[in-house]
Amino acid sequence: MSDCREPRVRYADIEQAHDRLDDDTIVKRTPVERSTSLGEMVGGDVYLKMEHLQWTGSFKTRGAYNKIARAVDEGVDEFVAASAGNHAQGVALAATKCGADSTIVMPKNAPQAKIDATRGYGATVELVGQDFQDAMNHAQSRAAESDAEFVHAYDDPHIVAGQGTLGVEMYEDCPDVDTVVVPIGGGGLVSGISTAIDHLSPETRVVGVQADGAATVHESLDKGIPVTLDEVDTIADGIATGGISDLTLNLIEDHVDEVVTVTDSEIANAILLLLERAKQVVEGAGAASVAAILSDDLDVRGETVTPLLGGGNLDMTMLQTVLIHALTDREQLLRLRVKINDAPGKMEEISGVIADHGANIRTVRHDRSVEDLNVGEAYLVFQVETSGAEHAASIIDAIEANGYVVEDINRERTPVSTS
Structure with a gap:
């Protein structure tokens, strides 16, 4: 790409978007909190920018309202508009506040909570296709066949500028910040924030984060054109766009360091950690930065760092899926398969060993x-x-010391027999 190309944001x-959003009934200034943990x-020094506490539960209203x-x-x-959830709510609220209609x-697999919330903000919701791209294609066709204007989730300068107001807030809240960390889906958020930070504090490093199962930026930067994935696979549905645009690629190249x-395991653990230490409920896309x-x-x-x-x-x-995954990864939730001679008293004996080590048996199955x-x-399969x-290791060792072959199903631990 040529260095002489003109930026589109x-x-x-x-600054204009920031002035337009000067109404806390539409977008509120979300807090920044230090996390000593x-x-x-x-x-x-970690300062969390709590944009998940925005009216719609995400930053998306900023860009949607500006547009x-x-x-x-x-x-x-x-x-x-087309959306897996957060952009949907932002567009719905913005349109309703402006006295306009939105579809x-x-x-079809969008989280029910996000579907319900989008309807609650005044939009008509249509469920189409199995992924974001299917929904996008249908929405663009629908807009082209009507007088409605299509509101893209990230490939629009007005959307990017609206998201960039977060960068202004982040700088004002923490002007000495060394590194700002921002999730990347389609790139509109990181493009706006990085444009603002680069202007206000050029020495601050801006780091973008993608989920492994939806990552396209590295390859897009290498090839100089946006790369789109045929399929995405991540628990972070808010950044599972599977591609960026020419607009956001250019801005990422210009401003993101x-x-x-x-x-997904790292994201799940970050969600659980934020619940435990910061007492905050954050979705996968929001926890990617942590x-x-x-x-x-x-x-x-x-x-x-912010x-x-x-x-x-x-x-x-x-949330249930994430908790089970994270607890399993920490070995706070074990699945043990113990080989026994199928005789009376074996389940009681092994259960006693587990109880003696202060652990709780959730379930047990006889195979x-x-x-x-x-x-x-x-x-015997114990949870x-x-x-x-x-x-966990002490429990497994104790069962093995009693002469049983134990397999930690989650960890694929090699069974050790002491008989």
Whole structure:
């Protein structure tokens, strides 16, 4: 890409959006809170930007209102958008506040909480397709066949400028920040924030974060064109766009210093950590920034760092999935398969060993119809709650010391027989 190309979003555009959003019934200034727990973990000063506490539960209203308010002033009164959830709510609220109609096309597998919330903000919701791209195609066709204006989630200068107002707030709240960490889906958020930060504090590092299962930025930067994935696979549905645009790619190239990726396991652990330590409910896309500062790929030791918590619309089914995954990863939730001679008293004996070590048995299952068992043998499968890895290891060791072959199903631990 040529270095002489003109940027399509400037800091002046963000200033105009900031003035337009000067109404706390539409967008409120979300707080910044220091997290001493996270600071100790990463060896720096961590200040969380709590944008998940925004009216719609995410930053999306900023860009949506900036776009829609301008269009309504020009005579547009109907809008169409495609979204997995957060953009949907932002467009719905913005259109309703501006006295306009909105139709939001969402994938059929969108979280029910986000579907309900979008309708609650005044939009008509249509469920189409199995992923974001299916919804996008339908929404664009619908807009083209009507007088409605399409509101893109990220490929629009007015959307990017609206999201950039967060960068102004982040700088004003913490002017000495060394590193700002921002999740990336389609790139509108990181483009706006990085444009603002680059203008206000050029020495501040801006780091973008993508989920492994939806990462496209590195390849897009290498090839010089936006790369789109055919499929995405991540628990962070808010950043599962599977691609960026020419607009956001150019702005990322101009203003973002570094891009890292995080796994779903790291995101799940970050969600749980935020629940435990910061007492905040944050969705996967919002927790990606915290996952990044805790990962080995991003060093923030000795720095003042501000991770953006961009969204808090966490579906309760997903919360359950995340908690089970994170607790399993920490070995606070074990699944043990113990081989026994199928005789009376064996379940009681092993349960007693587990109880003697202060652990709680959630469930136990008796398996006899398994190929590798001889006549008279069986498996007992326990789901056990522990306090962590050390406690889990002591339980397994104790069961093995009593002469049983134990397999930690979650960890694929090699069974050890002491008989």
